[in-house]
Amino acid sequence: MTDILYSNTIAAISTPPAAGGVSMIRVSGDRAVEVAEKVFHPVGSRKVSEMAGYTACYGGIYSGGKKLDDGVLLIFRAPHSYTGEDVAEITCHGGILVSRRVLRACLDAGARMAQAGEFTRRALLSGKLTLTQAEAVADMISAKSDGYLQCVSAQLDGALYRKISAVKQTLVDLAGEITAWIDYPDEMEEGFDYADGRKRLEACRSEINALLDGYGVGQAMKDGVSAAIVGKPNVGKSTLMNLLAGCERSIVADIEGTTRDIVEENIMLGGIAFSVADCAGIRETNDPIERIGVEKMRKRMEQSRLIFAVFDNSRPLSEEDFQLADALKDKTVLCVINKQDLESRIDKSCLEKRFSHIVEISAENESSLRLLTEAVKELVNPESLDVSSGFIANERQRDSAAAAGRAVDSALEAIAGGVTPDAVGVMLEAAVDSLSQLTGENASEQVIDSVFSRFCVGK
Ligand SMILES: Nc1nc2c(ncn2[C@@H]2O[C@H](COP(=O)(O)OP(=O)(O)OP(=O)(O)O)[C@@H](O)[C@H]2O)c(=O)[nH]1
Numbered sequence: 140m141t142d143i144l145y146s147n148t149i150a151a152i153s154t155p156p157a158a159g160g161v162s163m164i165r166v167s168g169d170r171a172v173e174v175a176e177k178v179f180h181p182v183g184s185r186k187v188s189e190m191a192g193y194t195a196c197y198g199g200i201y202s203g204g205k206k207l208d209d210g211v212l213l214i215f216r217a218p219h220s221y222t223g224e225d226v227a228e229i230t231c232h233g234g235i236l237v238s239r240r241v242l243r244a245c246l247d248a249g250a251r252m253a254q255a256g257e258f259t260r261r262a263l264l265s266g267k268l269t270l271t272q273a274e275a276v277a278d279m280i281s282a283k284s285d286g287y288l289q290c291v292s293a294q295l296d297g298a299l300y301r302k303i304s305a306v307k308q309t310l311v312d313l314a315g316e317i318t319a320w321i322d323y324p325d326e327m328e329e330g331f332d333y334a335d336g337r338k339r340l341e342a343c344r345s346e347i348n349a350l351l352d353g354y355g356v357g358q359a360m361k362d363g364v365s366a367a368i369v370g371k372p373n374v375g376k377s378t379l380m381n382l383l384a385g386c387e388r389s390i391v392a393d394i395e396g397t398t399r400d401i402v403e404e405n406i407m408l409g410g411i412a413f414s415v416a417d418c419a420g421i422r423e424t425n426d427p428i429e430r431i432g433v434e435k436m437r438k439r440m441e442q443s444r445l446i447f448a449v450f451d452n453s454r455p456l457s458e459e460d461f462q463l464a465d466a467l468k469d470k471t472v473l474c475v476i477n478k479q480d481l482e483s484r485i486d487k488s489c490l491e492k493r494f495s496h497i498v499e500i501s502a503e504n505e506s507s508l509r510l511l512t513e514a515v516k517e518l519v520n521p522e523s524l525d526v527s528s529g530f531i532a533n534e535r536q537r538d539s540a541a542a543a544g545r546a547v548d549s550a551l552e553a554i555a556g557g558v559t560p561d562a563v564g565v566m567l568e569a570a571v572d573s574l575s576q577l578t579g580e581n582a583s584e585q586v587i588d589s590v591f592s593r594f595c596v597g598k
Protein backbone atom coordinates (compact mmCIF):
# COMPACT_ATOMS: atom_id res chain seq x y z
CA MET A 140 0.00 0.00 0.00
CA THR A 141 2.79 2.38 0.98
CA ASP A 142 4.36 1.51 -2.33
CA ILE A 143 1.31 2.70 -4.25
CA LEU A 144 0.89 5.84 -2.16
CA TYR A 145 4.45 6.96 -2.77
CA SER A 146 4.83 5.62 -6.26
CA ASN A 147 6.71 7.96 -8.51
CA THR A 148 5.26 6.21 -11.52
CA ILE A 149 2.28 8.10 -12.84
CA ALA A 150 -0.63 7.12 -15.08
CA ALA A 151 -3.49 8.93 -16.80
CA ILE A 152 -5.83 8.66 -19.75
CA SER A 153 -4.12 10.83 -22.37
CA THR A 154 -6.98 10.89 -24.90
CA PRO A 155 -10.15 12.99 -24.37
CA PRO A 156 -12.76 11.53 -21.99
CA ALA A 157 -15.22 10.70 -24.76
CA ALA A 158 -16.34 7.78 -26.91
CA GLY A 159 -13.95 7.31 -29.85
CA GLY A 160 -12.04 4.79 -31.94
CA VAL A 161 -9.23 4.27 -29.46
CA SER A 162 -8.10 5.55 -26.06
CA MET A 163 -4.56 5.76 -24.75
CA ILE A 164 -3.45 5.31 -21.16
CA ARG A 165 0.05 6.61 -20.51
CA VAL A 166 2.29 5.37 -17.69
CA SER A 167 5.61 7.08 -16.92
CA GLY A 168 8.31 6.50 -14.31
CA ASP A 169 10.80 3.94 -12.98
CA ARG A 170 8.12 1.28 -12.70
CA ALA A 171 6.26 1.99 -15.94
CA VAL A 172 7.37 -1.25 -17.61
CA GLU A 173 6.65 -3.25 -14.45
CA VAL A 174 3.12 -1.76 -14.28
CA ALA A 175 2.58 -2.51 -17.97
CA GLU A 176 3.75 -6.10 -17.49
CA LYS A 177 1.15 -6.69 -14.78
CA VAL A 178 -1.67 -5.22 -16.86
CA PHE A 179 -0.74 -6.19 -20.40
CA HIS A 180 -0.23 -9.78 -21.58
CA PRO A 181 1.25 -9.95 -25.10
CA VAL A 182 0.05 -12.68 -27.44
CA GLY A 183 2.69 -15.37 -27.98
CA SER A 184 5.75 -15.69 -25.79
CA ARG A 185 6.95 -12.05 -25.76
CA LYS A 186 7.74 -10.54 -22.40
CA VAL A 187 6.92 -6.89 -21.70
CA SER A 188 10.01 -6.55 -19.49
CA GLU A 189 12.20 -7.53 -22.44
CA MET A 190 10.64 -5.14 -24.94
CA ALA A 191 13.08 -2.60 -26.36
CA GLY A 192 12.24 1.09 -26.62
CA TYR A 193 10.12 2.21 -29.60
CA THR A 194 8.56 -1.25 -29.96
CA ALA A 195 4.92 -2.25 -29.83
CA CYS A 196 3.03 -5.46 -29.28
CA TYR A 197 -0.53 -6.68 -29.42
CA GLY A 198 -2.18 -8.45 -26.49
CA GLY A 199 -4.81 -8.54 -23.77
CA ILE A 200 -5.37 -5.97 -21.00
CA TYR A 201 -6.12 -7.57 -17.62
CA SER A 202 -7.28 -6.54 -14.19
CA GLY A 203 -7.26 -9.05 -11.30
CA GLY A 204 -6.98 -11.97 -13.72
CA LYS A 205 -9.99 -10.76 -15.68
CA LYS A 206 -9.62 -9.60 -19.30
CA LEU A 207 -10.79 -6.02 -19.87
CA ASP A 208 -9.97 -5.52 -23.54
CA ASP A 209 -7.55 -6.24 -26.38
CA GLY A 210 -5.05 -3.54 -27.18
CA VAL A 211 -1.59 -2.43 -28.20
CA LEU A 212 1.31 -1.64 -25.89
CA LEU A 213 4.04 0.76 -26.91
CA ILE A 214 7.25 0.95 -24.87
CA PHE A 215 9.70 3.84 -24.65
CA ARG A 216 12.91 3.45 -22.69
CA ALA A 217 14.52 6.30 -20.71
CA PRO A 218 15.79 8.76 -21.74
CA HIS A 219 14.23 8.36 -25.19
CA SER A 220 10.64 9.25 -24.34
CA TYR A 221 8.42 12.33 -23.98
CA THR A 222 9.11 12.54 -20.22
CA GLY A 223 12.68 11.26 -20.38
CA GLU A 224 11.60 8.31 -18.18
CA ASP A 225 10.47 4.79 -19.04
CA VAL A 226 7.02 5.16 -20.61
CA ALA A 227 4.35 2.59 -21.46
CA GLU A 228 1.39 3.59 -23.60
CA ILE A 229 -1.53 1.21 -23.63
CA THR A 230 -4.04 1.75 -26.40
CA CYS A 231 -7.45 0.15 -25.87
CA HIS A 232 -10.84 0.49 -27.55
CA GLY A 233 -12.17 4.03 -27.25
CA GLY A 234 -14.84 4.37 -24.62
CA ILE A 235 -15.06 6.22 -21.34
CA LEU A 236 -15.70 3.13 -19.23
CA VAL A 237 -13.14 0.81 -20.80
CA SER A 238 -10.35 3.40 -20.64
CA ARG A 239 -11.17 4.18 -16.99
CA ARG A 240 -10.95 0.47 -16.18
CA VAL A 241 -7.56 0.17 -17.88
CA LEU A 242 -6.35 3.21 -15.92
CA ARG A 243 -7.68 1.65 -12.70
CA ALA A 244 -5.74 -1.54 -13.51
CA CYS A 245 -2.53 0.50 -13.94
CA LEU A 246 -3.13 2.26 -10.61
CA ASP A 247 -3.76 -1.10 -8.90
CA ALA A 248 -0.52 -2.36 -10.44
CA GLY A 249 1.54 0.32 -8.68
CA ALA A 250 1.17 3.63 -10.55
CA ARG A 251 -0.41 6.73 -9.06
CA MET A 252 -2.79 9.12 -10.76
CA ALA A 253 -0.91 11.84 -12.69
CA GLN A 254 -1.64 15.47 -11.90
CA ALA A 255 -2.57 18.05 -14.54
CA GLY A 256 0.39 18.51 -16.90
CA GLU A 257 2.63 16.15 -14.90
CA PHE A 258 3.96 14.28 -17.95
CA THR A 259 5.07 17.55 -19.56
CA ARG A 260 6.41 18.80 -16.22
CA ARG A 261 8.61 15.71 -16.06
CA ALA A 262 9.78 16.40 -19.61
CA LEU A 263 10.78 19.87 -18.38
CA LEU A 264 12.59 18.52 -15.30
CA SER A 265 14.51 15.97 -17.36
CA GLY A 266 15.60 18.68 -19.79
CA LYS A 267 13.53 17.33 -22.71
CA LEU A 268 11.64 20.62 -23.03
CA THR A 269 12.24 24.22 -22.02
CA LEU A 270 9.52 26.15 -20.19
CA THR A 271 8.62 28.07 -23.38
CA GLN A 272 8.29 24.75 -25.23
CA ALA A 273 6.08 23.38 -22.44
CA GLU A 274 3.89 26.49 -22.80
CA ALA A 275 3.80 25.87 -26.55
CA VAL A 276 2.46 22.35 -25.88
CA ALA A 277 -0.50 23.88 -24.00
CA ASP A 278 -0.99 26.46 -26.77
CA MET A 279 -0.90 23.77 -29.43
CA ILE A 280 -3.63 21.82 -27.65
CA SER A 281 -5.86 24.89 -27.48
CA ALA A 282 -4.97 26.45 -30.89
CA LYS A 283 -8.09 27.59 -32.76
CA SER A 284 -6.63 28.67 -36.10
CA ASP A 285 -4.19 27.35 -38.70
CA GLY A 286 -2.18 30.56 -38.46
CA TYR A 287 -1.66 30.21 -34.73
CA LEU A 288 -0.89 26.52 -35.02
CA GLN A 289 1.93 27.40 -37.40
CA CYS A 290 3.36 29.89 -34.89
CA VAL A 291 3.12 27.38 -32.07
CA SER A 292 4.87 24.66 -34.09
CA ALA A 293 7.93 26.90 -34.44
CA GLN A 294 7.75 27.65 -30.73
CA LEU A 295 7.62 23.95 -29.93
CA ASP A 296 10.70 23.56 -32.04
CA GLY A 297 12.47 25.95 -29.62
CA ALA A 298 12.38 29.10 -31.77
CA LEU A 299 11.83 31.55 -28.90
CA TYR A 300 14.32 29.73 -26.68
CA ARG A 301 17.02 30.01 -29.36
CA LYS A 302 16.31 33.68 -29.94
CA ILE A 303 16.43 34.51 -26.22
CA SER A 304 19.52 32.36 -25.72
CA ALA A 305 21.38 34.30 -28.41
CA VAL A 306 20.54 37.64 -26.74
CA LYS A 307 21.46 36.20 -23.36
CA GLN A 308 24.81 34.97 -24.65
CA THR A 309 25.72 38.47 -25.85
CA LEU A 310 24.85 39.89 -22.42
CA VAL A 311 26.75 37.14 -20.59
CA ASP A 312 29.84 37.71 -22.80
CA LEU A 313 29.70 41.42 -22.15
CA ALA A 314 29.26 40.94 -18.38
CA GLY A 315 32.20 38.49 -18.45
CA GLU A 316 34.43 41.01 -20.20
CA ILE A 317 33.48 43.67 -17.64
CA THR A 318 34.23 41.32 -14.73
CA ALA A 319 37.61 40.40 -16.25
CA TRP A 320 38.39 44.07 -16.67
CA ILE A 321 37.49 44.84 -13.04
CA ASP A 322 39.25 41.79 -11.56
CA TYR A 323 42.43 41.79 -13.66
CA PRO A 324 42.89 45.38 -14.87
CA ASP A 325 46.64 44.86 -15.26
CA GLU A 326 46.22 41.98 -17.66
CA MET A 327 43.84 43.89 -19.94
CA GLU A 328 45.65 45.68 -22.73
CA GLU A 329 43.06 48.42 -23.03
CA GLY A 330 40.26 49.79 -20.89
CA PHE A 331 36.63 48.74 -21.25
CA ASP A 332 35.47 49.56 -24.77
CA TYR A 333 32.32 51.59 -24.06
CA ALA A 334 31.50 52.20 -27.74
CA ASP A 335 31.60 48.51 -28.59
CA GLY A 336 29.62 47.65 -25.44
CA ARG A 337 26.93 50.16 -26.42
CA LYS A 338 26.67 48.73 -29.93
CA ARG A 339 26.22 45.19 -28.70
CA LEU A 340 23.70 46.29 -26.06
CA GLU A 341 21.70 48.25 -28.63
CA ALA A 342 21.49 45.12 -30.81
CA CYS A 343 20.13 43.17 -27.80
CA ARG A 344 17.63 45.93 -27.07
CA SER A 345 16.27 45.89 -30.60
CA GLU A 346 15.89 42.08 -30.52
CA ILE A 347 13.92 42.37 -27.26
CA ASN A 348 11.86 45.26 -28.69
CA ALA A 349 10.99 43.24 -31.80
CA LEU A 350 9.77 40.40 -29.59
CA LEU A 351 7.68 42.77 -27.46
CA ASP A 352 6.22 44.39 -30.59
CA GLY A 353 5.14 40.99 -31.90
CA TYR A 354 3.25 40.20 -28.69
CA GLY A 355 0.02 41.88 -29.80
CA VAL A 356 0.05 40.07 -33.15
CA GLY A 357 0.69 36.74 -31.40
CA GLN A 358 -2.19 37.36 -28.98
CA ALA A 359 -4.52 38.29 -31.85
CA MET A 360 -3.57 35.06 -33.63
CA LYS A 361 -4.20 33.11 -30.44
CA ASP A 362 -7.47 34.58 -29.21
CA GLY A 363 -8.83 35.72 -32.56
CA VAL A 364 -8.51 39.18 -34.02
CA SER A 365 -11.11 41.41 -32.45
CA ALA A 366 -13.22 43.00 -35.20
CA ALA A 367 -16.34 45.19 -35.32
CA ILE A 368 -18.90 45.80 -38.06
CA VAL A 369 -20.01 49.42 -37.94
CA GLY A 370 -22.00 51.81 -40.11
CA LYS A 371 -25.32 53.64 -40.36
CA PRO A 372 -28.58 51.74 -39.78
CA ASN A 373 -29.81 49.54 -42.63
CA VAL A 374 -26.56 49.51 -44.64
CA GLY A 375 -26.36 45.69 -44.30
CA LYS A 376 -24.11 45.16 -41.27
CA SER A 377 -26.08 42.21 -39.94
CA THR A 378 -26.30 40.71 -43.43
CA LEU A 379 -22.49 40.95 -43.59
CA MET A 380 -22.23 39.35 -40.13
CA ASN A 381 -24.35 36.41 -41.27
CA LEU A 382 -22.27 36.03 -44.42
CA LEU A 383 -19.06 35.91 -42.36
CA ALA A 384 -20.55 33.58 -39.73
CA GLY A 385 -22.04 31.26 -42.35
CA CYS A 386 -25.37 31.19 -40.49
CA GLU A 387 -28.29 33.40 -39.48
CA ARG A 388 -26.52 34.89 -36.47
CA SER A 389 -28.02 38.41 -36.51
CA ILE A 390 -31.56 39.52 -37.25
CA VAL A 391 -31.80 41.17 -40.68
CA ALA A 392 -34.74 43.47 -41.45
CA ASP A 393 -35.51 46.42 -43.66
CA ILE A 394 -36.12 48.53 -40.55
CA GLU A 395 -33.55 51.02 -39.31
CA GLY A 396 -32.31 50.23 -35.80
CA THR A 397 -32.90 46.46 -35.98
CA THR A 398 -29.65 45.55 -34.19
CA ARG A 399 -29.32 47.17 -30.79
CA ASP A 400 -27.18 44.98 -28.59
CA ILE A 401 -23.79 43.65 -29.73
CA VAL A 402 -23.96 40.27 -31.47
CA GLU A 403 -20.64 38.45 -31.24
CA GLU A 404 -19.39 35.45 -33.22
CA ASN A 405 -16.08 33.60 -33.65
CA ILE A 406 -15.28 33.11 -37.31
CA MET A 407 -12.39 31.94 -39.50
CA LEU A 408 -11.35 33.97 -42.51
CA GLY A 409 -8.32 33.02 -44.58
CA GLY A 410 -6.91 30.83 -41.80
CA ILE A 411 -7.16 33.64 -39.22
CA ALA A 412 -9.53 33.47 -36.26
CA PHE A 413 -11.69 36.56 -35.67
CA SER A 414 -14.03 37.55 -32.93
CA VAL A 415 -16.52 39.70 -34.85
CA ALA A 416 -19.12 42.01 -33.31
CA ASP A 417 -22.19 43.15 -35.24
CA CYS A 418 -23.15 46.51 -33.74
CA ALA A 419 -26.09 48.88 -33.61
CA GLY A 420 -26.23 51.36 -36.52
CA ILE A 421 -24.78 54.80 -35.75
CA ARG A 422 -27.40 57.55 -35.61
CA GLU A 423 -28.76 60.21 -33.29
CA THR A 424 -31.77 58.72 -31.57
CA ASN A 425 -34.17 59.44 -28.72
CA ASP A 426 -34.76 55.76 -28.09
CA PRO A 427 -32.91 55.09 -24.79
CA ILE A 428 -32.23 51.42 -25.61
CA GLU A 429 -30.85 52.21 -29.05
CA ARG A 430 -28.68 54.95 -27.50
CA ILE A 431 -27.12 52.37 -25.16
CA GLY A 432 -26.50 50.19 -28.24
CA VAL A 433 -24.73 53.04 -30.05
CA GLU A 434 -22.62 53.73 -26.95
CA LYS A 435 -21.62 50.04 -26.78
CA MET A 436 -20.77 50.11 -30.46
CA ARG A 437 -18.40 53.08 -29.95
CA LYS A 438 -16.60 51.27 -27.12
CA ARG A 439 -16.27 48.11 -29.18
CA MET A 440 -14.99 50.14 -32.13
CA GLU A 441 -12.23 51.56 -29.88
CA GLN A 442 -11.15 48.11 -28.70
CA SER A 443 -11.24 46.38 -32.09
CA ARG A 444 -8.14 45.70 -34.14
CA LEU A 445 -10.05 45.54 -37.41
CA ILE A 446 -13.13 47.54 -38.39
CA PHE A 447 -15.53 46.64 -41.16
CA ALA A 448 -16.97 50.09 -42.01
CA VAL A 449 -20.10 49.45 -44.08
CA PHE A 450 -21.63 51.96 -46.53
CA ASP A 451 -24.73 51.61 -48.71
CA ASN A 452 -23.98 51.78 -52.45
CA SER A 453 -27.61 52.70 -53.21
CA ARG A 454 -27.66 55.87 -51.08
CA PRO A 455 -25.61 59.09 -51.21
CA LEU A 456 -23.16 59.53 -48.34
CA SER A 457 -24.63 61.49 -45.43
CA GLU A 458 -23.18 63.56 -42.62
CA GLU A 459 -23.21 60.46 -40.36
CA ASP A 460 -21.14 58.52 -42.91
CA PHE A 461 -18.51 61.28 -42.94
CA GLN A 462 -18.48 61.45 -39.13
CA LEU A 463 -17.90 57.72 -39.00
CA ALA A 464 -15.05 57.94 -41.53
CA ASP A 465 -13.43 60.69 -39.43
CA ALA A 466 -13.76 58.65 -36.23
CA LEU A 467 -11.92 55.78 -37.91
CA LYS A 468 -8.87 57.77 -39.01
CA ASP A 469 -6.37 55.90 -36.81
CA LYS A 470 -7.90 52.44 -37.08
CA THR A 471 -7.26 49.50 -39.39
CA VAL A 472 -10.34 49.68 -41.57
CA LEU A 473 -11.83 47.64 -44.36
CA CYS A 474 -14.31 49.92 -46.11
CA VAL A 475 -17.19 47.76 -47.34
CA ILE A 476 -19.42 49.31 -50.02
CA ASN A 477 -22.44 47.05 -49.81
CA LYS A 478 -25.52 46.47 -52.00
CA GLN A 479 -23.62 46.45 -55.31
CA ASP A 480 -26.64 44.74 -56.89
CA LEU A 481 -28.57 48.03 -56.54
CA GLU A 482 -28.15 51.15 -58.65
CA SER A 483 -25.19 53.20 -57.36
CA ARG A 484 -25.87 56.60 -55.75
CA ILE A 485 -22.80 56.77 -53.59
CA ASP A 486 -19.82 59.07 -54.21
CA LYS A 487 -17.12 56.44 -54.17
CA SER A 488 -14.27 58.91 -54.63
CA CYS A 489 -15.00 60.39 -51.18
CA LEU A 490 -14.43 56.98 -49.61
CA GLU A 491 -11.36 56.32 -51.74
CA LYS A 492 -9.79 59.47 -50.33
CA ARG A 493 -10.36 58.28 -46.79
CA PHE A 494 -9.75 54.53 -46.90
CA SER A 495 -6.88 52.60 -48.44
CA HIS A 496 -8.69 49.25 -48.42
CA ILE A 497 -12.08 49.13 -50.11
CA VAL A 498 -14.14 46.13 -51.10
CA GLU A 499 -17.35 46.32 -53.16
CA ILE A 500 -19.78 43.53 -52.39
CA SER A 501 -23.31 42.43 -52.09
CA ALA A 502 -23.54 40.89 -48.61
CA GLU A 503 -26.59 38.90 -49.71
CA ASN A 504 -24.41 37.11 -52.24
CA GLU A 505 -22.19 34.32 -50.88
CA SER A 506 -19.56 34.84 -53.57
CA SER A 507 -18.64 38.11 -51.81
CA LEU A 508 -16.91 36.04 -49.14
CA ARG A 509 -13.90 35.46 -51.40
CA LEU A 510 -13.40 39.22 -51.94
CA LEU A 511 -13.72 39.85 -48.20
CA THR A 512 -11.23 37.09 -47.38
CA GLU A 513 -8.60 38.49 -49.74
CA ALA A 514 -9.02 42.02 -48.42
CA VAL A 515 -8.89 40.94 -44.78
CA LYS A 516 -5.78 38.82 -45.29
CA GLU A 517 -4.02 41.79 -46.79
CA LEU A 518 -5.01 44.02 -43.87
CA VAL A 519 -4.37 41.72 -40.94
CA ASN A 520 -1.35 40.11 -42.57
CA PRO A 521 -0.47 37.18 -40.34
CA GLU A 522 2.92 37.06 -42.08
CA SER A 523 3.86 40.18 -40.10
CA LEU A 524 4.49 37.75 -37.28
CA ASP A 525 7.66 35.91 -38.22
CA VAL A 526 6.54 32.44 -37.17
CA SER A 527 9.89 30.79 -37.75
CA SER A 528 11.81 32.95 -35.31
CA GLY A 529 9.67 32.62 -32.20
CA PHE A 530 7.34 35.04 -30.49
CA ILE A 531 6.25 36.03 -27.02
CA ALA A 532 3.21 33.91 -26.33
CA ASN A 533 1.86 34.97 -22.95
CA GLU A 534 1.87 37.59 -20.19
CA ARG A 535 4.50 35.72 -18.16
CA GLN A 536 6.96 35.78 -21.05
CA ARG A 537 6.09 39.41 -21.83
CA ASP A 538 6.78 40.49 -18.23
CA SER A 539 10.22 38.88 -18.23
CA ALA A 540 11.14 40.29 -21.66
CA ALA A 541 10.00 43.78 -20.60
CA ALA A 542 12.10 43.55 -17.38
CA ALA A 543 15.13 42.45 -19.43
CA GLY A 544 14.53 45.38 -21.80
CA ARG A 545 14.43 47.83 -18.89
CA ALA A 546 17.68 46.43 -17.47
CA VAL A 547 19.40 46.77 -20.87
CA ASP A 548 18.08 50.36 -21.08
CA SER A 549 19.56 51.12 -17.66
CA ALA A 550 22.89 49.65 -18.75
CA LEU A 551 22.82 51.81 -21.89
CA GLU A 552 22.03 54.92 -19.83
CA ALA A 553 24.83 54.02 -17.40
CA ILE A 554 27.30 53.72 -20.28
CA ALA A 555 26.13 57.04 -21.73
CA GLY A 556 26.48 58.68 -18.32
CA GLY A 557 30.02 57.34 -17.86
CA VAL A 558 29.10 55.19 -14.86
CA THR A 559 31.77 52.71 -13.75
CA PRO A 560 31.75 49.33 -15.53
CA ASP A 561 30.93 47.37 -12.35
CA ALA A 562 27.55 49.15 -12.17
CA VAL A 563 26.93 48.30 -15.84
CA GLY A 564 27.81 44.68 -15.02
CA VAL A 565 25.12 44.56 -12.30
CA MET A 566 22.49 45.77 -14.80
CA LEU A 567 23.57 43.19 -17.34
CA GLU A 568 23.23 40.46 -14.74
CA ALA A 569 19.70 41.69 -14.01
CA ALA A 570 18.87 41.46 -17.74
CA VAL A 571 20.32 37.94 -17.96
CA ASP A 572 18.31 36.95 -14.88
CA SER A 573 15.05 38.17 -16.46
CA LEU A 574 15.76 36.31 -19.70
CA SER A 575 16.55 33.14 -17.73
CA GLN A 576 13.18 33.51 -16.03
CA LEU A 577 11.56 33.79 -19.45
CA THR A 578 13.11 30.55 -20.71
CA GLY A 579 12.47 28.89 -17.34
CA GLU A 580 16.12 28.25 -16.45
CA ASN A 581 15.67 30.01 -13.13
CA ALA A 582 11.89 30.16 -12.91
CA SER A 583 10.52 29.64 -9.42
CA GLU A 584 8.46 26.60 -8.42
CA GLN A 585 5.47 28.99 -8.18
CA VAL A 586 5.88 30.10 -11.81
CA ILE A 587 6.22 26.48 -12.98
CA ASP A 588 3.12 25.53 -10.96
CA SER A 589 1.15 28.32 -12.61
CA VAL A 590 2.29 27.28 -16.11
CA PHE A 591 1.23 23.67 -15.55
CA SER A 592 -2.09 24.60 -13.96
CA ARG A 593 -3.26 25.34 -17.52
CA PHE A 594 -2.66 21.76 -18.63
CA CYS A 595 -5.10 18.89 -18.67
CA VAL A 596 -4.51 15.58 -16.87
CA GLY A 597 -2.80 13.15 -19.23
CA LYS A 598 -0.61 15.74 -20.99
N1 LIG B 1 -30.26 44.57 -52.31
C1 LIG B 1 -29.53 44.31 -51.25
N2 LIG B 1 -30.06 44.38 -50.04
C2 LIG B 1 -29.30 44.13 -48.96
C3 LIG B 1 -27.93 43.78 -49.10
N3 LIG B 1 -27.43 43.60 -47.84
C4 LIG B 1 -28.43 43.83 -46.98
N4 LIG B 1 -29.57 44.15 -47.65
C5 LIG B 1 -30.87 44.47 -47.07
O1 LIG B 1 -30.79 45.67 -46.34
C6 LIG B 1 -31.67 45.63 -45.22
C7 LIG B 1 -30.93 45.94 -43.94
O2 LIG B 1 -30.01 44.89 -43.69
P1 LIG B 1 -29.37 44.64 -42.27
O3 LIG B 1 -28.31 43.66 -42.47
O4 LIG B 1 -30.42 44.33 -41.28
O5 LIG B 1 -28.78 46.08 -41.97
P2 LIG B 1 -28.05 46.62 -40.65
O6 LIG B 1 -26.98 47.52 -41.12
O7 LIG B 1 -27.69 45.52 -39.77
O8 LIG B 1 -29.17 47.49 -39.98
P3 LIG B 1 -29.39 47.91 -38.44
O9 LIG B 1 -29.28 46.69 -37.61
O10 LIG B 1 -30.73 48.48 -38.41
O11 LIG B 1 -28.34 48.91 -38.11
C8 LIG B 1 -32.32 44.25 -45.25
O12 LIG B 1 -33.58 44.33 -45.87
C9 LIG B 1 -31.37 43.43 -46.09
O13 LIG B 1 -32.00 42.35 -46.76
C10 LIG B 1 -27.39 43.69 -50.42
O14 LIG B 1 -26.20 43.39 -50.62
N5 LIG B 1 -28.21 43.97 -51.45
Ligand SMILES: [Mg+2]
Binds near residue numbers: 376378389390397
Ligand atom coordinates in the same frame (compact mmCIF):
# COMPACT_ATOMS: atom_id res chain seq x y z
MG1 LIG C 1 -28.21 45.01 -37.89
